[in-house]
Amino acid sequence: MSAAPQTSNIHTLLILCFLCVLSICLEHFTNFVNHPRQFITWVTLGVQRVANGYEDVLRFSGNYLSDRNELLERIEALEVENEQISTLNSQLRALEVSNVELREVLGFRIREPTLSYVIAELAAPLVSPARDEVMLNRGLAHGIKQGSAVLDASGVFGQVVEVLPYTSRVLMVTDKRIAVPVRVERSGLHAVLTGVGDSRHLTLEHVEVTADIEEGDLLITSGLGGTFPYGYPVGVVTTRENDEAGVVVRVSIEPRAELNRRRYILILTGASYSETPAE
Incomplete structure (x- = not known):
C-alpha cells in the first residue's frame, strides 16, 4: 500500500529534473526561452513603473497639501501681523498729532507774569441745541475757578462756567451766552463779540457803519471787564455788511481757536475774574 505513493513521488521528481535539464539545454543551445523571458521582463518593468508612478503621485500630493497648508497658515499669520501693524500705525499717528498739539500748547506764551495756567484735556463735548459746551478734565482739585478764561494754542477758546472737583464745564x-470785549488790532476800535451758536462764526454787536473795521482785521481781547486778559487773538473779520437802514454794520x-479740533487746552489761573456768562 505504501509503495505506490513513493513510486509517484519518484516519477514526479524525475519529470521535474527532466524539465529543468530540458530548459537549461534549450536556453543554452537555442533562443526559445528568450522571447518569453523578454515579455515577462517587459511586463514586470511596466508594473514596477506604474507602481513607482503611483508612489510619486502620492508623494507629490502629500507635499502639495503640506505646502498648501503651510502657505495658508503663513498667509493667515501675515494678515494678523498686517492688522497689528495698521493698528500700531494708527496709534502712532494719533500720538504724533497729540504730541504736536501739546508742544503748541506748551509753547503758547502767557503775556502777564501774574497769570499762570493749567493744561487741561478735553473730556467730552456736551451736545445740546444752540449750546457750545465742553467738559475738561480739570476742576477744583487743580485750582480751577469759575469764570476762568480758557485758551488754546491759537486763541480764545471760551470760559469756565461750572467747576466740579475734577472736571469743569x-x-x-x-x-450765544458768552460775550468777549475785543479790540481791532489795526485801528484800536473797541467792540463786544458774541457767539451765534455756530462753531464757525462769531459776530460783533452795535457796530456803527462808520466804524473803522475791514475784512481781514484781527480782533484781540481788550482786557476790559476783568474776564479775558489783554492781547489774545479772538478772530478774524470775514465779512462786513451794512444793514438796510444804513446805520449799523453786520460783521462776521x-x-x-480751533474749537472742534483741540484736545489740549489752557485754563488761566492766578487772577480774579468778575464776570461770567449768563447761565
Missing part, C-alpha cells in the same frame, strides 16, 4: 466762545468773525 466750559462755554466755547461761539456760544471767524474764530481763531
Whole structure:
C-alpha cells in the first residue's frame, strides 16, 4: 500500500529534473526561452513603473497639501501681523498729532507774569441745541475757578462756567451766552463779540457803519471787564455788511481757536475774574 505513493513521488521528481535539464539545454543551445523571458521582463518593468508612478503621485500630493497648508497658515499669520501693524500705525499717528498739539500748547506764551495756567484735556463735548459746551478734565482739585478764561494754542477758546472737583464745564466762545470785549488790532476800535451758536462764526454787536473795521482785521481781547486778559487773538473779520437802514454794520468773525479740533487746552489761573456768562 505504501509503495505506490513513493513510486509517484519518484516519477514526479524525475519529470521535474527532466524539465529543468530540458530548459537549461534549450536556453543554452537555442533562443526559445528568450522571447518569453523578454515579455515577462517587459511586463514586470511596466508594473514596477506604474507602481513607482503611483508612489510619486502620492508623494507629490502629500507635499502639495503640506505646502498648501503651510502657505495658508503663513498667509493667515501675515494678515494678523498686517492688522497689528495698521493698528500700531494708527496709534502712532494719533500720538504724533497729540504730541504736536501739546508742544503748541506748551509753547503758547502767557503775556502777564501774574497769570499762570493749567493744561487741561478735553473730556467730552456736551451736545445740546444752540449750546457750545465742553467738559475738561480739570476742576477744583487743580485750582480751577469759575469764570476762568480758557485758551488754546491759537486763541480764545471760551470760559469756565461750572467747576466740579475734577472736571469743569466750559462755554466755547461761539456760544450765544458768552460775550468777549475785543479790540481791532489795526485801528484800536473797541467792540463786544458774541457767539451765534455756530462753531464757525462769531459776530460783533452795535457796530456803527462808520466804524473803522475791514475784512481781514484781527480782533484781540481788550482786557476790559476783568474776564479775558489783554492781547489774545479772538478772530478774524470775514465779512462786513451794512444793514438796510444804513446805520449799523453786520460783521462776521471767524474764530481763531480751533474749537472742534483741540484736545489740549489752557485754563488761566492766578487772577480774579468778575464776570461770567449768563447761565
